[in-house]
Amino acid sequence: MEAPTVTALVNGVTIGFVLATMLSMGLALTPDEILASLAQRRLMAKSLLVNLAVVPLLAFAFVLAIPMATSHAVGLLVIAIAPGAPFGPKLAEISDSDVAFASGLMAVLGVGSVATIPITVALLMPAGVAADPIGIARIVVLTQLVPLLGGLWVAARSPSVAAAVHPPIQRLSTVLLVGLVALLTVAYAGEMRQLVGTGTPLVSLVVIGASILLGYALGGPATGAREVLATTTASRNVAIALLVATTSFSDPGVLAMIVAFGLLSLVVSAPVAGWWGRGSAS
Template sequence: MSPDLLTKVILPLSLFLIMFGMGLSLKIADFKNVVKSPKAVAIGLIGQMLILPLAAFIIAIALQLPPEIAVGLMIIALAPGGATSNMFTYLSKGDVSLSISLTAVVSVITPFTIPVMAALSMSFFMANSSEFSLPVIKTIVQLLVITVIPVAIGMFVLSRWSNFAGKLENFLKWFSVLFLILIIALIAMKNKDEMLNFFAQAGLATLLLNIVVLVIGYQMAKLARLTHAQAVSIGFEVGIQNGTLALLVAGSLIGNEIMMIPAITYSLIMFFSGAAFGWWINKHNNR
């Protein structure tokens, strides 16, 4: 499998299907929940849209990451949550409705914020390099086509054929998680001699980012006196990002394989750290 086939065909198509599957689980009521739980949603949005990128920026500076690795770290921090964060929320007895609502809202916002913030990150970290660029308007349109439009189609299918949508959504939910694992496995096989080097370059940064924002998201919710279930949801929404989208932005839209490295290491690490975090918060809560 050539890199072009993976980044230009398989990644966009898989993300389209993943976002379509997300749409199959969404109703207009999920967006109305934003109004019903404004405090919880506000904490989640602040954590994901502000604290998460800020944490990535501080880590990139503190660890003196190479420019392209630093931009890749910023891209994963700019991505929304996804099926994986929803899955961890469910398994950890969090507020699934809040998790889905936050994922939906942030997924609508990020097609506009990712191109702008990624371009600014490239300008800051790669000021002396003009080899790679990110056309902001074109990228916004591409992300809208790949993310928002399939969500809207999925919501339409759910409104018209709910039984069929329920069956298909259950399949696509697990497909999104398994397909991310498959993509990472294919990349790992293709670069098997470089995987240790990948982790040497980005492993510590992505591990720190993942753990720090999981804890910050959860503690922000606790300090705001939200329920334990809401705190669990916000912890995972802030701490577990859409690795497939980050891979697509770095590999397909920007066309830089080095920038994909943080998304690769992050996507491998998050399954273990997410499971450990879910076990820890529930053990702590039971005490």
């Protein structure tokens, strides 16, 4: 009886976290930010390429090349195929980079990943791993696309309403994130400990580091855009990855891998952004 109860609680908190996070993202964005990002066509094309295709293929290459438990391989792939972390603009603020481009890119990735996540799940999952791309697409649409577009609609129609409701929803998202991490840590502490010594944390660090380098290399001549693409590419969307994992894969090792990757990406990306920010201020 205990396992279904824990699973149901994790699912409920995860869904609430994703809904609050995506609605908060939509409320904080403006149409001008999105249009300005889309106007940079070459930069946006390279940003979509590296986030939606290159990073998932990089993770897939490591899964093929390095022996690891199936649950860890699935977790690595699920977090790699989920782009558009909601704290991307915050990292842009820390690095004193192009915050407007970071915000617009976050929205475009949120919309684009609705199509790419189910496709990459179908193409990249290890042999023998059962996945339902149609079911995953339905989940991503309902929990990511609908609240994101709803927030964007409110922000466009009534900026004053969006400004008023955004702070409490953002706080709710933060509270749910803290609660979810605590819940996963307690419920799956054993699985988290099992990652130590497997080599998967090192693989995660290599994927994160490579994502930063690829993003910076493809970010064009403007330093601000390079820094945004670097940190955004390395910071995957833990919220939607957890939702896909909790609703599609029963092995808790998948969740442990996603949480570990998300924490490592913050540990790496935030100091890098801070270093760039100090450099621009000097």
